[in-house]
Amino acid sequence: MQSESEQIDMGRALHVAVIMDGNGRWAARRGLPRTAGHRAGLAAARRIVERASDAGIRCLTLYAFSSDNWRRPAPEIETIFWLLRAFLRLETRRLRERGARLEVIGRRDRLPAVVLRIIEKTEAETAFGHGLHLRVAIDYSSRDAIARAAGCVSSAEPSVSWQTMRSLLLRALAGESGEVDLLIRTGGEKRLSDFLLWESAYAELYFTDRMWPDFGAADFDAALDAFRRRERRFGAVPHSLRLVQGGAR
């Protein structure tokens, strides 16, 4: 059993991003409609937000609805938005109690007005939280976000160096949430699906066959454990070689 401070140490300063995949298959295997999978997915999201907050994760980004998800049947889209509203309604008080802050990323101009209203309300009511920074990606496409950020940066700063352009782009895309350290995808597929492409350039990728509705605190901890066992080199040589070579250039 870990102490509270050990638990908080597990996730200190990390940005964890999650592609919550497998709701539909989870439901199909039980002979249920896909919407029942999304409903169970909502409960999983609530569990993981709680666990991330307890583990001292700095930023958690959840991929709830991609811009390509508009291609799904209208009743499924309606259910997902209904669940998103329920999530925000249910979570606001708990997020405040935990000192967490909610931010929604993605396009807002195509969202139903009722969804937009509750997003703005939840963001305002949690704005002063200094604990977990919870980001929920809705109508989100990383390629669109990169194209938009590049357009804004190049019209505001037309003649900057590439290096400055890179930092400005990262700031425009990620704000204070910064680059992704660990990207988890449930549901057995191994792809990024247009999620945080720039911000995940050096993310450690963790794929699990667990369907999202079955993903729990122990699975989240297992992903953090796997992350801690990885050596992050950011293109440099392994740490052990650096010591042997005495930092030779």
Ligand code: FPP
């Ligand atoms: C992927 O499963 C999940 C989604 C498209 C998004 C819906 C997610 C939720 C409702 C979880 C709740 C989350 C929040 C933050 C409210 P899929 O339908 O693609 O599954 P499949 O690959 O098995 O078909």
